[in-house]
Amino acid sequence: MSFAARRSEWPQKVLAVLPFLLFFPIGIIYFGVVVFLFSLLLAGDYRGAWLRMKENVMFRPVVALTLLSCLAAIVLERPARGFWSSFAHYQIYLFLLLFLSVGKGDWQGRAFKSFAAGAVVASTLLYLNAADLLPHISLFSAYASYYGNKSIMVGILLALAVGFLLRDITRLASNRQVLLMRILTIVYIALPVLFLARTRTASIIFLLMCLLVGLRCLKWNGRSVGVLLVSAVMLAAVMASSSTFKTRMASAFQDVAAYSQGQKPSHQGIRLEIYALTTEIIADKPLTGHGIGTWEPLYAKLARERDTYAFATPHNDYLLYAAEMGVLGLAALLWIWLTQLLVAWRMPEAEGMPLLMLGLAIMVGGMFNAVLRDAVFGMPFMILLAIPLAGARRHTPAIAG
Structure with missing residues (x-):
């Protein structure tokens, strides 16, 4: 009986460790997810796990998206290749339900600590790389050089870690040493986001996290003023000190101005052209979309006609869902995302603020990257969302333990 009791705790123990793995290559994350699924299988109590999933506030919107994607797969056009991988990407939120089971x-408190520890390790790797001390092995490839979506996701995760830690300052006991250590940890993680991470998306999410915490701290007591000042210093550092951030933002504004005047944007600003051409694809079938996996061949055809580059995704989840599953698909996606924000609003602040941060980070990230189309983005978000959403039921106040 004691073995059975310990076995039932295995999924929670594994899930508490997974946030630490998010800062490493996707293969390591997949390995952790497989271990979690195996532990879930061995834990038993399948009826209880099913009921916890079914009663969770996210169950209905996630199932709605799954059913709609299955209907689209049956009724709409399928591309000659790549259909099944595209279809699988639409099921990413099913992993969230499994985590919520x-x-x-x-384990939720341990998971947040695990995530913070991973952020400290990731920041250290970025510092070592800046000092040319990082070993040149594949494990650290996303830190040593720009490694596509993984490098972007590392920056986003660090920005989220800063937000979580800033939120925690308002809850700390009146212990100056603990408070000082927490502030130093925040600065230690924030500096790589500002100066070393190679992503504009992470910088924007960083600003958003600081703004959220700053607005939360508009209660004029000593600790809140301190947190507000830390947030203000972070924002000032972004605007004034980080030449990397200023260069990125200036480039973005220049691309917008150039494209609005009919000129070609830079390679960094090519997303503007992708968005414009994708809206043409959407306009052909706005209600139902063209079918799962059809965006890439349709865009490639349009790119050949316009003498421009072809891409694998539109770097925007809103446009991808609208292009492949129409208004109905986009509505199903927004139902999930708005539910996350609504649940965050209903939760006690200690649990609701991290969920609000995650929800907004996904929605902002989805404007500039296909965060659900690529598991490098999607799986980490599902793991992190499970922490505040576990125990959030439809029929009772959403409290995440």
């Missing part, structure tokens, strides 16, 4: 518990 473990229910609430002490």
